[in-house]
Amino acid sequence: MKTLMIYATKHGGSKKCVSLLSDQLIGEIDQCNLKSNPIPDLQQYDKVIIGGSIYAGSIQKEVSEFCNNHIQILEDKKVGLFISCMQGGDLARNQLKESFPDKLIRNAVVMESLGGVFDFKDMNFFEKLIIKMVTKNDKGIPVKNDAGVIDMISDNNIQKFAKAMNNA
Secondary structure (H helix, E strand, C coil): CEEEEEEECCCCHHHHHHHHHHCCCCCEEEEEECCCCCCCCHHHCCEEEEEEEEECCEECHHHHHHHHHCHHHHCCCEEEEEEECCCCHHHHHHHHHHHCCHHHHHHCCEEEECCCEEEHHHCCHHHHHHHHHHHCCCCCCCCCCCCCEEECCCHHHHHHHHHHHHHC
């Protein structure tokens, strides 16, 4: 089985999710960052994993455009959908559903929020200010580590996602 992992990332959270997922998937795995790589021929893949980070409430436009432009081919594939975001529960589920076309959601093998990363060294002043304001009263967000990173990627969600794709 051959799997393509298609993603877009702004500050590396989605890339980290793809890397962690790749380590747990069975078979030949190819990765494609929509912001820096051409899209390979989708016909050569049995499974396609699509994901991106939620930024300012939406998934990157590259992910949305990819899904909309390739929906017919994707309908015939085993598809997994993920988002990388710092929210959990109903908010994450709603963001996940709003990030992908209904046709893909209905046919998806698995859909999951994998958690997120705030890497402050890669953010501009405005981004840092917004994050500090948004997380100020959120007691569920841990403090950043010595490298200036808050990492909330869920190993459990990564494992569940990989298991579902491996069994598809």
